[in-house]
Amino acid sequence: MDSDGRRKFLGVCLAGTAAAAAVAAGYPVFRFMAPRSGATGLQKLVISAADLQEGEAKFFEYGGSSAVLVKTKGGEMIALSAVCTHLGCIVQWVKEQQHFLCPCHGGQFATDGTVLGGPPPRPLAKIPVTVTGGNITIG
Numbered sequence: 711m712d713s714d715g716r717r718k719f720l721g722v723c724l725a726g727t728a729a730a731a732a733v734a735a736g737y738p739v740f741r742f743m744a745p746r747s748g749a750t751g752l753q754k755l756v757i758s759a760a761d762l763q764e765g766e767a768k769f770f771e772y773g774g775s776s777a778v779l780v781k782t783k784g785g786e787m788i789a790l791s792a793v794c795t796h797l798g799c800i801v802q803w804v805k806e807q808q809h810f811l812c813p814c815h816g817g818q819f820a821t822d823g824t825v826l827g828g829p830p831p832r833p834l835a836k837i838p839v840t841v842t843g844g845n846i847t848i849g
C-alpha cells in the first residue's frame with residue numbers, strides 16, 4: 711500500500727469511528743424523546759381478567775424484571791414488583807396466608823406490598839393497573 715492508499719484507509723477508519731461515536735452519543739437523546747406507552751414509561755401489558763381467580767397471584771416479566779398481579783379475595787387487582795426491597799430476591803405468593811414471602815431472609819409483604827415482617831426496609835413497588843371490561847391493563 712502506498713502512502714496515498716494508507717491515507718485513504720486511515721480516512722475511512724476515522725470516518726467509521728466518528729459515525730459510531732455519533733450514534734453512541736445520540737442514542738440516549740433518542741431514548742429520551744421516543745414515545746412511551748405507559749404511566750411508568752414501560753410497555754403496557756394486557757391480561758384477560760378470566761385468567762386470575764380471587765386469592766390468586768400471577769407472576770410475569772415487566773420492564774425486564776419480575777412482577778406479580780394479585781386478585782384479592784375482595785376482587786381488587788394489585789400489580790407489584792416481585793423484587794424484594796431487602797436484597798433483591800424474588801418473592802413468592804403464599805396462597806394459604808394471602809401474603810408474599812421472600813425465600814432469602816423471610817421478609818413478608820401484604821397483598822398491597824406493605825411490609826408485614828422481616829428485614830425489607832420498604833414496601834414492594836406498585837405498578838399501575840386498570841380494569842376495563844374483561845381486560846386487566848398493567849403499566
Ligand code: FES
Nearest residue numbers: 794796797812817
Ligand atoms: S432479600 Fe428478601 S428478605 Fe432479604
